[in-house]
Structures are given as structure tokens and as C-alpha cells.
Ligand SMILES: [Fe+2]
């Protein structure tokens with residue numbers, strides 16, 4: 001599997017259970033044989049990032065996935081989820097933006113990793129498109145995918161978006177699995193996609209650390225201002241509602257902030273927000289657990305949620321005490 005274009009022709013058409021289990025294990029476990037620290041900015045760190053991404057590749061082939069037959073209730077639950085348009089379009093956009101940024105960078109290790117990431121986004125799009133076709137889900141027409149003018153900005157938006165969305169998706173996916181509302185075969189089909197997003201944000205966190213480390217000092221303030229602007233943009237985008245039209249011109253409302261509203265739709269479990277956030281944290285830790293600990297992890301979402309949960313628990317404890325005292329008085 002030397003060249004990126006050759007990957008598809010090497011994907012197995014009928015992998016055995018043993019091959020699948022091996023690929024799944026290797027996609028989740030990786031350590032660099034290099035001893036000592038892996039400091040961003042060093043050749044050892046950069047090589048480790050590229051090796052990690054290449055060696056944890058899961059060679060599943062979207063066209064051979066068998067979509068299970070669903071009972072009418074499950075089928076309705078799946079087809080009515082308001083996520084399919086945005087999911088397909090997000091993968092398409094991610095592929096384009098990652099490929100555009102990979103084209104722009106000279107470093108061969110990072111170029112290789114980012115190009116592979118773009119390829120994997122296209123495979124996600126293929127998986128989703130096959131699912132949509134298999135279950136006859138009505139879709140809005142896809143907008144044209146336009147190459148970004150500001151390639152770095154577009155890549156930063158995509159990378160940080162994935163960090164936010166994957167963090168919540170990990171928890172929601174576990175919740176859906178626990179609720180048992182989707183057939184196990186369907187959950188298993190999406191499991192490699194979920195883990196792939198974990199690898200993607202692991203790559204992004206390490207690309208970011210590398211990029212910062214090798215950047216001339218005088219470029220750094222402008223770059224950090226852009227990072228802040230990206231976060232502001234993402235916060236705005238998630239508070240807003242994305243609208244799209246179907247073939248008949250009917251307007252569909254899609255929830256960019258699907259995480260919380262989606263929890264109710266995905267499962268019948270009445271889960272409270274703090275419990276859902278704890279689940280997202282636990283799943284995040286579990287998915288990252290077996291990658292080399294010297295590699296950087298995305299930290300913003302886990303830290304924000306951890307701080308929010310700690311504040312909520314402290315407040316809850318105090319208000320319980322106050323209530324108890326009032327009752328005793
Ligand atoms: Fe993706």
C-alpha cells in the first residue's frame with residue numbers, strides 16, 4: 001500500500017473474521033518503537049504521527065458492507081434522524097478541505113498523513129451514501145463542493161469541528177448502543193468509522209502541535225488569533241440551525257447542535273445532561289487509551305466538559321446542603 005490511489009484496490013472484498021478482528025485491534029493500538037519523549041517539532045514526533053496514521057489504517061471496503069434489513073420501527077427511527085444531509089455534506093467538505101491543505105504543505109510526513117485523512121473522509125462519505133441508498137432516505141441535493149480560498153482557515157475549521165463533533169458523537173454512539181435501539185450489525189458497521197474519527201482528531205491535535213512548534217515566532221500571534229476566531233465561528237455555527245432544501249423545494253431544518261437534541265431521538269433512555277457529558281468523557285478516554293501516550297490529544301472539549309461537570313457537581317452539592325438545612329430548620 002505505497003500510493004494513496006492504490007489503497008482502494010487493496011481493500012479486501014471478503015475479509016475473514018480473523019482479518020477483521022486484527023484490523024480492528026491495530027486501528028486502536030499503536031505505539032512508536034522510538035525511546036524517549038516525542039516532542040512536537042522534532043523529526044521523531046513528526047514521523048511517529050505519520051506512522052501512527054498509516055499503521056492504524058482499517059482496510060474496510062464500503063461497497064461490501066451488508067446493510068441489515070430493519071423492522072419498520074427501526075427503519076423509521078433511522079430515516080427520520082435529521083442528520084443525513086449534514087453528515088454526507090460534512091464528509092464531502094472535510095475531504096476537499098483536508099486534500100487542499102495537504103497539497104499546500106511541503107513536509108512529506110504530514111502531507112502523507114493529511115492526504116490519507118482526506119481519503120478516509122471520502123470513504124466515510126461513501127459509507128453514508130450507501131446507507132442512504134440502502135434505506136431509501138430522502139436527501140436534499142448536495143451543494144457543490146468548492147475548493148476553499150483560505151485553505152488554512154478551512155482546514156482549521158474542519159479540524160476543530162471534528163474535535164467537537166467526535167467528542168459528542170462518541171457519547172451518543174455509546175448511548176445508542178446501550179439503548180439497543182439499533183441492530184447490532186448496524187452499530188458494528190459504524191464502529192470503525194467512529195474509531196477513525198478518533199484517529200483523525202488525534203492526527204489533528206498532533207499536526208497542530210507540530211505546526212505551532214515549527215512556525216516562526218512572529219507568525220504565531222496571527223495564527224493564535226485565527227484559532228480563537230475559529231472557535232468563535234464554531235460556537236456561532238452550533239447555535240445556529242442549518243437549513244437545506246429537498247428536491248421539492250421543501251425546507252428542512254437540520255440541527256447543527258445534534259448532540260443534546262439527538263440524545264432523545266437516538267434512544268428511549270431519559271438521560272440527564274451531566275450523565276451524557278460523563279459518558280462522552282468516558283468514551284473519549286476509552287477510544288484514545290491505546291495510542292502512544294507521548295502523542296498529543298485534543299484537550300479543549302474534554303477540559304471544557306470536565307470543568308463544567310465539576311462546577312455542576314459542586315453547585316449540586318451546595319444546593320443539596322442548603323435544602324437539607326432549610327428542611328431541618
Ligand atoms: Fe469523517
Ligand SMILES: [Fe+2]
Nearest residue numbers: 121162197200
Ligand atoms: Fe474525520
